[in-house]
Structure formats: C-alpha cells, structure tokens
Amino acid sequence: MTYLILYDISEDRIRTHISKHLEERGCRRVQKSVFMAKMSIEKYHEIRDYLQQIQDEYENDDTILFIPISQQVLRETYMIGNNIPFLDAVDDKKVLIF
Numbered sequence: 274m275t276y277l278i279l280y281d282i283s284e285d286r287i288r289t290h291i292s293k294h295l296e297e298r299g300c301r302r303v304q305k306s307v308f309m310a311k312m313s314i315e316k317y318h319e320i321r322d323y324l325q326q327i328q329d330e331y332e333n334d335d336t337i338l339f340i341p342i343s344q345q346v347l348r349e350t351y352m353i354g355n356n357i358p359f360l361d362a363v364d365d366k367k368v369l370i371f
Contacts, residue, residue, distance in 0.1 A: 275347060276317060277340040278308040283333065291324060291337070 278295060282288040288306075296302065298320055300310035312320070317339070324337050 274314070274317070275309065275311045275342045275344070277303075277342055278310070278320075278337070279340070280306050280335070280337045282306070282335045282337075284331075284335075287327065287331070287333075287335070291327065294323065295320070 278300060280288070280291060282291060292302070292308075295308045295310075298310070298316065299312070300308040300320075303309050310316075321339060328335065328337060
C-alpha cells in the first residue's frame with residue numbers, strides 16, 4: 274500500500290527529527306511536510322508507532338496524518354507542476370506544467 278504522511282509540527286527540532294526518520298525509512302518527500310511511501314503493513318506500523326511515541330513525549334498541538342492511497346487513486350490523481358518524487362509513485366502520469 275502507498276501512504277501519504279503529512280505533518281504540522283511547530284518545533285523545528287522535532288520536525289527535523291521526524292523528517293529524517295521518514296527519509297531513513299525510505300519515505301520520499303513530495304512537499305515540505307508531506308512524504309509518500311510504498312510500504313508493507315509491518316513497516317507502516319513501525320513508523321506510525323515510532324511517530325506516536327515522539328508525539329506522546331512532549332506537550333503540543335501538532336498533528337501527523339497517515340493516509341492510505343490505492344494505486345487506482347494514485348493513477349487518478351492530477352498534479353499541476355513537476356514534482357519528481359510524486360511522479361515516481363504514479364504509473365499513469367498526468368501533469369500540466371506552466
């Protein structure tokens with residue numbers, strides 16, 4: 274399954290830690306606070322549980338969102354721009370570049 278992982282983290286140190294953790298686990302940054310990854314359910318649980326631990330360790334109003342995306346939804350996704358990491362995850366690329 275492919276997942277989008279989005280976050281809104283106010284503290285720089287925590288945000289950097291999370292982004293490095295995601296990159297080290299093979300997630301690809303598609304926007305500043307958005308990552309995408311094809312992963313097994315086991316890897317999903319590992320990443321989710323780790324980020325939950327980080328979230329629980331400090332008082333905050335931050336959010337981390339995991340969204341499962343099927344291949345059909347990816348194929349039907351329309352993107353305007355040239356975002357190579359996102360395009361790599363989509364088989365049927367539909368792009369409008371200005």
